[in-house]
Amino acid sequence: MTSSAYSALIPVAKRPGQLFVKGQGSYLFDDTNKGYLDLVQGWAVNTLGHSPLVMQEALARQAATLVNASPGFYNGPMVELANTLVKHSVFDQVFFASSGAEANEGAIKLARRWGQKHKNGAFKIITFEGGFHGRTLACMSACGKPAFEALFEPKVPGFIKVPFNDLAAVAAAMDDATVAVMLEPIQGEAGVVEASCDFLQGLAALCQAQNALLIFDEVQTGIGRTGKLFAYEHHGIKPHIMTLAKGLGGGVPLSAMLIDNAVSCFEYGDQGGTFSGNPLMCAVGQAMVEAVTAPGFLAGVNARSQQLKAGLGLLSAKYGLGEVRGQGLLLALNTGMLDASALVEKAMALGLFINAPRANTLRFMPALNISEAEVAEALGLLDKLFSQ
Incomplete structure (x- = not known):
C-alpha cells in the first residue's frame, strides 16, 4: 500500500510501510501474506499471542x-x-x-x-x-x-x-x-x-x-x-x-x-x-x-525465558555484544556498538519483529505461550541478523 493511503492518520509514530491484516499466535501477516515472527506482541500486550481461541x-x-x-x-x-x-x-x-x-x-x-x-x-x-x-x-x-x-x-x-x-x-x-x-x-x-x-x-x-x-x-x-x-x-x-x-x-x-x-x-x-x-x-x-493461572502455565513461561536468555547470551558471546537482562519473557540485549534501531529494521526484512527502546538495546516481549520451536527460530534469525 502506498504511503498516501495513510495520510488521513495523524503521524504520531514512525511506522513501517506494511499494512498488517492478520495475526495468529506468534506470527503477524501483512497484506502480501508475508509472515513475521513477532517478539514485540503489541509491546508486551498479547499475552497468548495474536487472536487466541x-x-x-x-x-x-x-x-x-x-x-x-x-x-x-x-x-x-x-x-x-x-x-x-x-x-x-x-x-x-x-x-x-x-x-x-x-x-x-x-x-x-x-x-x-x-x-x-x-x-x-x-x-x-x-x-x-x-x-x-x-x-x-x-x-x-x-x-x-x-x-x-x-x-x-x-x-x-x-x-x-x-x-x-x-x-x-x-x-x-x-x-x-x-x-x-x-x-x-x-x-x-x-x-x-x-x-x-x-x-x-x-x-x-x-x-x-x-x-x-x-x-x-x-x-x-x-x-x-x-x-x-x-x-x-x-x-x-x-x-x-x-x-x-x-x-x-x-x-x-x-x-x-x-x-x-x-x-x-x-x-x-x-x-x-x-x-x-x-x-x-x-x-x-x-x-x-x-x-x-492455569497449572503449569508460568512454569512454561520460565522455561522459555531460560531458553531465550541462554540463547541471547550465546549470541552475545559469539558477536561481542553486551549483557542480557530482565525477567521472564521481558528481556533485553545490549548491542554494544551496534545501532539497535538499524538492527530492528534489518530484522524486519528477515521476518522478525524486535524492539529498540534505547540506541544500544534490543527488547524481547514475545507471547507468554511462545513455543520452544519458535524461540529456537527467533534465535536462528538473530544469529543471521548479527552475522550480517
Missing part, C-alpha cells in the same frame, strides 16, 4: 449477551474479574479502565486524595529517572523519560525525580508533603532495567516508616510477564496500589488499579470513566487471567 470465544460469548451496560451499573464480567484479581493478589479492591495511562492517572489521583484526607494535604509523588507511566499530562509529568521533559509545559507539578535503585536519594527527597513513591519494578522503556530486590524491600520499609504509599506500575510486568503473576511477588513486599494493563486484556483495551482497603478513600464522583468495567473487555480479561 480463548479470546475469540470470550468475545463472541459476551457480545451475544451484553456489550455495554453503564459504568454506573454492576455487570457480571466486571464483578467476576475483580474477584479473580483480588483472589490472586494481595489487594482488596479494583477499579477498571481502558489503558495503562488511565490506570496510573487513577493511582495518582487516589494517592493525592488519600494525602488530603490522611496526611495533611500531602501531594508530592517521588518517581524515577528512566521511568515511564503513560501519556496523559499527569503521567508524562511522572515519567523520567528525557524526551518528555520539554513537552507540553507547564506540566502537572508535584513529581520529584530521583535516580533509580538509589534508596538514599528517595529518603533525601521525602518530606512532610510526600504522599507516595511510584515506580515500575522493571523499567521497560528505559531498556529493561530491573529494580534490585534490596532496593524494593528498602523502599517498602521506607514508605511504611514515612507514612507514604508505595505504587507499583505493573502495566508491562503484570499478568505473568516476569514468570510470576505479578512482579512484586519476586520480592516479598506488598505495595499499597498496583496498576495493570497490557497483558490483562491480552490485546483488547483493559486496565486496572488494585488497592489495599486501607487506602480506599474515593468518594462518589471522584473517579470514573465511560468504559470502566466494560463487560466485553472484562470477559476477555477473565479469560487471560484464567489462562495464566
Whole structure:
C-alpha cells in the first residue's frame, strides 16, 4: 500500500510501510501474506499471542449477551474479574479502565486524595529517572523519560525525580508533603532495567516508616510477564496500589488499579470513566487471567525465558555484544556498538519483529505461550541478523 493511503492518520509514530491484516499466535501477516515472527506482541500486550481461541470465544460469548451496560451499573464480567484479581493478589479492591495511562492517572489521583484526607494535604509523588507511566499530562509529568521533559509545559507539578535503585536519594527527597513513591519494578522503556530486590524491600520499609504509599506500575510486568503473576511477588513486599494493563486484556483495551482497603478513600464522583468495567473487555480479561493461572502455565513461561536468555547470551558471546537482562519473557540485549534501531529494521526484512527502546538495546516481549520451536527460530534469525 502506498504511503498516501495513510495520510488521513495523524503521524504520531514512525511506522513501517506494511499494512498488517492478520495475526495468529506468534506470527503477524501483512497484506502480501508475508509472515513475521513477532517478539514485540503489541509491546508486551498479547499475552497468548495474536487472536487466541480463548479470546475469540470470550468475545463472541459476551457480545451475544451484553456489550455495554453503564459504568454506573454492576455487570457480571466486571464483578467476576475483580474477584479473580483480588483472589490472586494481595489487594482488596479494583477499579477498571481502558489503558495503562488511565490506570496510573487513577493511582495518582487516589494517592493525592488519600494525602488530603490522611496526611495533611500531602501531594508530592517521588518517581524515577528512566521511568515511564503513560501519556496523559499527569503521567508524562511522572515519567523520567528525557524526551518528555520539554513537552507540553507547564506540566502537572508535584513529581520529584530521583535516580533509580538509589534508596538514599528517595529518603533525601521525602518530606512532610510526600504522599507516595511510584515506580515500575522493571523499567521497560528505559531498556529493561530491573529494580534490585534490596532496593524494593528498602523502599517498602521506607514508605511504611514515612507514612507514604508505595505504587507499583505493573502495566508491562503484570499478568505473568516476569514468570510470576505479578512482579512484586519476586520480592516479598506488598505495595499499597498496583496498576495493570497490557497483558490483562491480552490485546483488547483493559486496565486496572488494585488497592489495599486501607487506602480506599474515593468518594462518589471522584473517579470514573465511560468504559470502566466494560463487560466485553472484562470477559476477555477473565479469560487471560484464567489462562495464566492455569497449572503449569508460568512454569512454561520460565522455561522459555531460560531458553531465550541462554540463547541471547550465546549470541552475545559469539558477536561481542553486551549483557542480557530482565525477567521472564521481558528481556533485553545490549548491542554494544551496534545501532539497535538499524538492527530492528534489518530484522524486519528477515521476518522478525524486535524492539529498540534505547540506541544500544534490543527488547524481547514475545507471547507468554511462545513455543520452544519458535524461540529456537527467533534465535536462528538473530544469529543471521548479527552475522550480517
